[in-house]
Amino acid sequence: MIRQQRCTGGIWICCGGAKGIIDPGPGSLAHVCAAVPSLSPEELDFVLLTHKHIDHSGDANVMIECMTGGGFKKNGLIIAPSDALSGDDHVIMRYSQERAARIERPHNGKIIKITPNLTAEAVLHLHGTSECYGYIFRTPGLPEWGMISDSRMLPSFTERYRNCSFVSVNTTFPDRKKRLDHISVAEAKELLTGLNAKHAVFTHLCSTMTAPEGKHFLENLSTENTHVTPAEDGMIVDLATYEVSYGGEKPYIQTPAR
Numbered sequence: 106m107i108r109q110q111r112c113t114g115g116i117w118i119c120c121g122g123a124k125g126i127i128d129p130g131p132g133s134l135a136h137v138c139a140a141v142p143s144l145s146p147e148e149l150d151f152v153l154l155t156h157k158h159i160d161h162s163g164d165a166n167v168m169i170e171c172m173t174g175g176g177f178k179k180n181g182l183i184i185a186p187s188d189a190l191s192g193d194d195h196v197i198m199r200y201s202q203e204r205a206a207r208i209e210r211p212h213n214g215k216i217i218k219i220t221p222n223l224t225a226e227a228v229l230h231l232h233g234t235s236e237c238y239g240y241i242f243r244t245p246g247l248p249e250w251g252m253i254s255d256s257r258m259l260p261s262f263t264e265r266y267r268n269c270s271f272v273s274v275n276t277t278f279p280d281r282k283k284r285l286d287h288i289s290v291a292e293a294k295e296l297l298t299g300l301n302a303k304h305a306v307f308t309h310l311c312s313t314m315t316a317p318e319g320k321h322f323l324e325n326l327s328t329e330n331t332h333v334t335p336a337e338d339g340m341i342v343d344l345a346t347y348e349v350s351y352g353g354e355k356p357y358i359q360t361p362a363r
């Protein structure tokens with residue numbers, strides 16, 4: 106995040122009649138405005154934070170401002186853990202919360218109805234002292250899919266994500282770091298052997314893995330049953346076919362004509 110070797114704009118989802126942004130970190134709005142094919146921040150229906158850390162929440166208030174028409178219309182849904190919404194150090198401002206039409210605080214197993222055609226089931230994670238949840242999304246006509254956010258690897262994940270045909274996994278380090286609550290590539294590959302996912306994306310990759318000299322860490326990730334793609338900025342996954350394509354960006358800093 107600090108050097109923006111990879112963007113921290115989060116994941117834009119378009120599914121079940123809703124458009125949402127998950128974990129809008131620093132730069133989210135700039136990347137959404139620059140995205141090709143284009144995305145419209147004012148069309149957002151929900152803003153979801155898996156947890157409140159700054160790389161996941163830096164632009165959360167900004168994206169809520171977009172969702173609520175610059176703060177002028179009460180609109181949209183905020184899904185965020187309690188410690189992101191209240192307490193000593195909450196990251197979603199009261200100002201933003203008052204403008205959303207609905208706020209949902211997840212707990213383990215809670216199924217949140219985003220639209221009549223899209224639900225998100227919260228899966229409790231373990232990530233330092235911050236409250237963190239992954240999700241399983243369900244839409245009629247689409248296979249279910251899940252996202253695993255920042256967490257220590259938990260035995261419950263095998264059971265909870267078992268029916269997902271697609272999973273996105275925050276895979277931070279090549280190997281397990283005992284004292285850090287992040288999933289490693291080694292652990293993620295092991296998890297996949299217990300799931301039924303046809304396709305997985307490993308994202309939230311540390312700079313060691315994304316540096317040119319770290320290329321080998323992101324090779325041969327697929328397992329016997331699961332095709333694994335390492336995430337890239339602008340990557341697009343079709344949730345019906347799991348086809349991966351790559352979008353682009355138009356320059357978003359407009360140089361004034363002289």
Ligand SMILES: [Zn+2]
Pocket residue numbers: 156158232255
């Ligand atoms: Zn985190």
